[in-house]
Amino acid sequence: MSGSAGPAGASKLKSISEREFEVEVFQSELPVLIYFSSQRAAASARATDAEVESLGADLEGKLKIVKVLIENAPTLARQLRIQQVPMFMVFAGGRIVDGQAGALGKRALRAMVERHLPRAEGALKVDEVVELQKRGAVSVVDTRDAGAFARAHIPGSTNLPAEEIETRLAELFMLGGQPVLYCRSGDKAKELAAKLIGGGTEVSFLEGGFLAWEAEGLKIERS
Structure with a gap:
């Protein structure tokens, strides 16, 4: 502007x-x-x-x-x-x-x-992730640290901290379904997804991250 x-x-x-x-x-x-x-x-x-x-x-x-x-x-x-x-x-x-x-x-x-608006490759909105979860088509991956994951996370998600994912790709794809990465606000997961996609690893990410999920009033889990 x-x-x-x-x-x-x-x-x-x-x-x-x-x-x-x-x-x-x-x-x-x-x-x-x-x-x-x-x-x-x-x-x-x-x-x-x-x-x-x-x-x-x-x-x-x-x-x-x-x-x-x-x-x-x-x-x-x-x-x-x-x-x-x-x-x-x-x-x-x-x-x-x-x-x-x-x-x-x-x-x-x-x-x-x-x-x-133009969307980044792999971007998914909250409602899209919810629908894909219902169909068992995706595995949601929380890329925050273990402490943040324990405090609150998307139901059914697996915690794989961002700094470890590139060395744990086998685990990522053993989860079943297309991996959907998320962080707190979406920015870090977007960057990580772009890097992985650029290297030939097919992943998606949640636009707006955990904050967007919470803003929709959807259920969360605590460990």
């Missing part, structure tokens, strides 16, 4: 014109969240701006965000039938794939864009 800093309190969101829309949106390699607003609503839009900016910081490199002021893009607003602001649209795969009106918070915006 880019844009000039501007005066204190000014929005850091990149504002584009109709002429820039094709390049900034249609030619973007990333999914684009288009935020339609109005100059007349500048004061009341500050809270929404802050939510959008926070989302952009969280998803930097995965999502592009642009702001369109309808006064500067009347033809575009008419073509897209923008009847109220704020209005959000998601552009991905060469077309508008979602849209919602109203002053949305970061959580609602993330839910709207998340399924359109």
